[in-house]
Amino acid sequence: MPESLQLTILIPLYNEEESLPELHDWIVRVVSERQYTYEILFVDDGSTDDSWLIIEQLSNQNSHVRGIRFNRNYGKTAALQTGFQAARGQVVITMDADLQDSPDEIPTLYDMITQEKFDLVSGWKQKRYDPITKTLPTKLFNAVSRWISGVQLHDFNCGLKAYRQKVVKTIAPTLYGDMHRNLPIVANWNGFKRIGEKVVQHRARKYGTTKFGLERFVNGFLDVLVIAFVHRFSKRPMHFFGTLGTLSFFVGSVMAVWLIVEKLINISRGVRFRNVTDNPMFFFGLVAIILGVQLFLAGFLGEMLVRQSLNRSGEQFVAERVGFTEQKASV
Structure with missing residues (x-):
């Protein structure tokens, strides 16, 4: 059996070579202050830049860093699914690699899982540093997701989330397509009802450009319908x-x-x-x-x-x- 840790920081990424060293140092500083036993798990979704080379260097410098690399770009859901299956932490925290998610949120998210006994805590980027072409479709997607699923969250698509280990191990085999936007819904319909929400800091992108287009909202809406249909009628x-x-x-x-x-x-x-x-x-x-x-x-x-x-x-x-x-x- 692999060693069980308090915390897994799971980071899916695609072409984020500039931000990885800074993100790593920031995470290490935060978890070291709290003296967590931890691992940082990078999942490289087929990057074409030097992201994997930097992950190898970080792993050589820090034994708590592990990496998984796809031979091509499979998408964020596949990266999260693979990371969930490999995670060893009792609490799994996911965040994006672009530095828009703040590692300073980690201790509070960890405490909400371990002390307040939530199964899942989703971040809510109440104040966003994104153009209206991104924020307006996001609000519409979130409203539709709440209406269809009954899960009352403000921001389903926030990459900063915390999970109890049992949650990720249960839902990982059921993920496909672009379901990473609907993980709270998947968890809820798998019986994990204690889902919380925390207002988190959203930072402006420091390096590079976003890897997602407007089509993600259409795909996300369709995935919500699929999840709802499969959950309610697949067995009947x-x-x-x-x-x-x-x-x-x-x-x-x-x-x-x-x-x-x-x-x-x-x-x-x-x-x-x-x-x-x-x-x-x-x-x-x-x-x-x-x-x-x-x-x-x-x-x-x-x-x-x-x-x-x-x-x-x-x-x-x-x-x-x-x-x-x-x-x-x-x-």
Whole structure:
């Protein structure tokens, strides 16, 4: 078993050679003052500059520094996932490598996890040093994320977060795509409900330029929808497809019955009326009925696949036990 430490500082990065030495020295100064047992874990997401060379130099100078390097750029989620799996600290704090996150926040974040017993603490950059083209989409993304997830945070996308080790080990296998923006939501839906928030200092970028464009907000919004759908319906697809299918079939049937009844009434009154198939409503109703049947069958097939998968592999549940003793079955 690897040595368990109090603290892991996890730093995903891409082309941040200028800031790494300064960031390292700042972190070391803060954690040394508190006498934490710690590691600084850099995850180089396929940098094309000298970032990895600097990480190697820092590791040679400081035995608490470890590094992981990707052979190409896989994205921040992959970097965090790999870092979570490798982290040895009882508290894992993530921060960006561009010096916009202040290491001076580390002690308070650590105390909120260890003393106030939060599972996760997310930073809130209440005052930002970013252009409106970045801050306005951020506010919209955060509002939508709160509405969909029910997790009441002001700043989901803040890179400065603190986690209990159990949280990162649980959520790491479930991460993909661009889910790094939605980690509090993923943690919440994995049963970690004690999620806190702390106002943190946001600093202007000192070196280089941002590596993210406006498309990240579109991707983040879509990922929130995916997470919500998978969480709510992956184990019970009939609840989603069956409900939509039933509603669609019902609406289509009402349209068809209405047209038939209207036709019969007009015939009984001797009123000349156009054919049912000449009415556009007939085709809308027919499409709704067919779509309803297809959605219902999709839900049914989904249920069959889920049940077959569970029968083959069994479902693993995360649970703590206390007071249990092993008992042998009597014959």
